[in-house]
Amino acid sequence: MARAAETVSQNHLLARMSSADRALLQPSLKSVDLPVQHVLEEPNKRIDYVYFFESGITSFVALSAKHHKIEVGIVGRDGMSSPAIVLGSDRSPTENFIQIAGRGQRIPSGDLVAAMRKSDSLQLLLLQFAQSFLVQTAHTALANGRAKLEERLARWILMAHDRVDGNQVLLTHEFLALMLGVRRPGVTVALHILEGKGLIRSTRGTIEVLDREGLVEQCDGIYGIPEAECERLTGWRSPHMNRISQNAAQ
8 A cells, every 4th residue: 555655746647636536547547667769659569568657768769761760748747648549449559668767657558547537527637648748758759849959959848858857868969960950069068068158067868957947948938838738637747847928829
């Protein structure tokens, strides 16, 4: 029983569920470690398990027919893997893997679907999360198409910072290059720009946030709307985050 209480307190969706809805899931949930680069979903293959994250970050990556890759979304303790399952599919063309190591609760996909069929409130909660994730991916596309690289990097650092404890984000330049869809030298230049403004400190494999509000300003409007929508739909807001203004959500 103590372990179940700990799980509920660490993942936002599990914590937000009614006791009746948690009881539907509890017999099928299993606590698991999630190491870096652990693959949760492969493109166009059946999704066997859904994960509710207690710590760490998972990355959703889109792939083209010619094997180009770019990150389209991230999730941490604010949510779960596999929005496709919630939306009625059993697979997705994206790849989903662990970007920052953590822990989570795993449930067989079939068991989650069965529980959703038994509870309208559970289904609504997970659909609201799926909607908030779709808003995030839409704004990632907007950022990738319209924002400067240093603005996109600032946005990504803020999104990662939202989902970790403390002010350090553990990530290599190679990983950042994949996430932002650019070559490593471009990432290095963008990091130097943010460091030169005193917003971050970048060392080997680690980015430390020094000035969060400065990073928000650096984003020039591409951070905040998905975060406000996530709070509206699911009630989740990062403890690092100052209250999002109404203007950010308009």
